[in-house]
Amino acid sequence: MKLIDGKEIANTIKGEIAEEVKRIVDKGGKIPHLAAILVGEDGASETYVNNKATACKQVGFDSSTYRFPADVSENELLEAVDFINNDPEIDGLIVQLPLPEHIDNQKVIQRIHPEKDVDGFHPVNIGRMTIGLPSYVPATPYGILELLMRSRIETTGKNCVILGRSNIVGKPMGLLMSRNEEPGNATVTICHSKTKNLQEICAAADILIVAIGRPGYVTADMVKEGAVVIDVGIHRIPSDETKSGFRLTGDVRFEEVAKKASFITPVPGGVGPMTIVSLLMNTLKSAKKEIYGSID
Numbered sequence: 001m002k003l004i005d006g007k008e009i010a011n012t013i014k015g016e017i018a019e020e021v022k023r024i025v026d027k028g029g030k031i032p033h034l035a036a037i038l039v040g041e042d043g044a045s046e047t048y049v050n051n052k053a054t055a056c057k058q059v060g061f062d063s064s065t066y067r068f069p070a071d072v073s074e075n076e077l078l079e080a081v082d083f084i085n086n087d088p089e090i091d092g093l094i095v096q097l098p099l100p101e102h103i104d105n106q107k108v109i110q111r112i113h114p115e116k117d118v119d120g121f122h123p124v125n126i127g128r129m130t131i132g133l134p135s136y137v138p139a140t141p142y143g144i145l146e147l148l149m150r151s152r153i154e155t156t157g158k159n160c161v162i163l164g165r166s167n168i169v170g171k172p173m174g175l176l177m178s179r180n181e182e183p184g185n186a187t188v189t190i191c192h193s194k195t196k197n198l199q200e201i202c203a204a205a206d207i208l209i210v211a212i213g214r215p216g217y218v219t220a221d222m223v224k225e226g227a228v229v230i231d232v233g234i235h236r237i238p239s240d241e242t243k244s245g246f247r248l249t250g251d252v253r254f255e256e257v258a259k260k261a262s263f264i265t266p267v268p269g270g271v272g273p274m275t276i277v278s279l280l281m282n283t284l285k286s287a288k289k290e291i292y293g294s295i296d
Contacts, residue, residue, distance in 0.1 A: 094279065
């Protein structure tokens with residue numbers, strides 16, 4: 001078994017981005033700028049946005065955080081999105097989800113200009129990705145592709161099973177793994193809560209990508225000997241073994257599954273560090289006009 005060290009790979013990519021930013025600035029170019037909108041005081045969201053700001057600083061980006069109380073009106077939030085859309089200094093915008101129940105997530109996401117949608121959630125970017133045009137790829141799937149590529153894991157002709165059908169991970173991951181390039185060219189099965197014979201389907205996978213949102217859901221009997229296992233889940237569960245009384249775990253029972261896997265991502269330190277790095281990569285593309293610069 002070989003551990004896929006997402007933290008190490010993320011740090012390597014950060015170094016590459018920092019070098020590219022230095023070249024841009026040395027030539028008189030603009031420093032990439034990533035903005036985030038944060039609503040309310042959710043601890044996990046606060047941590048994620050703070051980590052984003054730290055990562056921006058590490059690679060030489062500018063960053064801004066626009067904070068709003070949980071009772072902000074939908075119209076006020078949409079006006080903030082419009083303001084950032086029209087700011088030429090800002091290259092990328094993320095809206096931290098989930099938003100309060102009185103705000104329509106999709107309405108806010110669709111208000112972001114596609115060229116600043118570095119989260120890759122806007123229907124225009126999803127559509128472009130689907131038909132193979134340049135687009136911003138959703139951050140977590142993008143990070144998984146980088147993990148596979150930089151770990152030299154062959155995907156062509158492999159049987160890839162994806163547990164979970166969310167718009168954020170499962171659905172785009174299926175499209176990307178079946179595309180006609182590497183990583184890709186896999187035969188993809190997407191499973192979900194209504195899938196029958198789930199254990200048998202998973203146990204036939206050469207590559208198993210787990211984003212089902214249930215701690216410890218995947219057990220050893222669901223994994224083929226020598227399979228590649230990518231664990232997207234992250235959960236904070238009670239533990240008597242830590243001072244905090246909690247520990248982080250994924251959707252996969254790591255200790256038992258690792259004995260059968262050829263490659264596996266840990267939690268934490270696997271897919272997680274790659275998500276923010278993917279936002280940085282998309283923001284750099286935006287600053288360089290790589291995706292939409294030639295369109296008009």
